[in-house]
Amino acid sequence: MIDILPDAYLWVKVLHVISVISWMAGLFYLPRLFVYHAEQVDAGTATDRMFQTMERRLLRAIMAPAMLTTWLFGLALVVTPGIVDWSMIWPWSKAAAVLGMTWFHMWLGRQRKAFAQGDNRLSGRRYRLMNEVPTVLMIVIVASVIVKF
Numbered sequence: 376m377i378d379i380l381p382d383a384y385l386w387v388k389v390l391h392v393i394s395v396i397s398w399m400a401g402l403f404y405l406p407r408l409f410v411y412h413a414e415q416v417d418a419g420t421a422t423d424r425m426f427q428t429m430e431r432r433l434l435r436a437i438m439a440p441a442m443l444t445t446w447l448f449g450l451a452l453v454v455t456p457g458i459v460d461w462s463m464i465w466p467w468s469k470a471a472a473v474l475g476m477t478w479f480h481m482w483l484g485r486q487r488k489a490f491a492q493g494d495n496r497l498s499g500r501r502y503r504l505m506n507e508v509p510t511v512l513m514i515v516i517v518a519s520v521i522v523k524f
């Protein structure tokens with residue numbers, strides 16, 4: 376398996392970046408949905424149920440599979456001979472930011488459940504602030520993989 380990775384390298388990277396884009400789209404959009412859900416929607420209404428459906432589908436149909444394939448193709452790149460030099464800083468800064476991104480995904484999952492149970496305790500302002508987390512992590516990740524400091 377490891378033998379074919381050098382030949383497949385660029386295609387694996389194509390699949391990695393496609394997965395990343397799909398995952399990031401959800402990581403940016405779901406907290407925005409939570410802002411409107413928290414500020415504009417009364418629990419138990421038809422609109423509440425519509426938001427819950429959109430949030431559940433976004434997480435399950437797009438974000439979860441995209442996170443899985445981002446990790447899968449990302450780890451395939453990690454084990455491709457000659458790609459990652461662990462004596463440099465960038466693999467570590469990227470790994471730390473990617474773990475942060477994965478934590479953020481899990482946090483969004485917990486908040487989705489809270490909305491589904493009518494038990495959201497966070498304000499729209501709080502979700503707006505949390506929306507900055509994936510932006511900061513994305514900057515760290517992209518600088519790490521492109522500049523390779």
Ligand code: HEM
Pocket residue numbers: 388391392395399445446449450452453458459473476512513516517520521
């Ligand atoms: C989930 C775990 C992840 C792992 C294990 C991982 C690992 C890697 C590795 C080893 C490379 C190859 C670098 C090279 O070809 O020199 C790469 C490329 C890349 N990764 Fe990730 N990555 C992950 C998540 C992410 C995320 C969340 C983003 C964006 C926010 C991202 C963005 C990119 C980009 C844009 C490239 C292409 C860089 C280039 O070729 O210049 N990755 N990734």
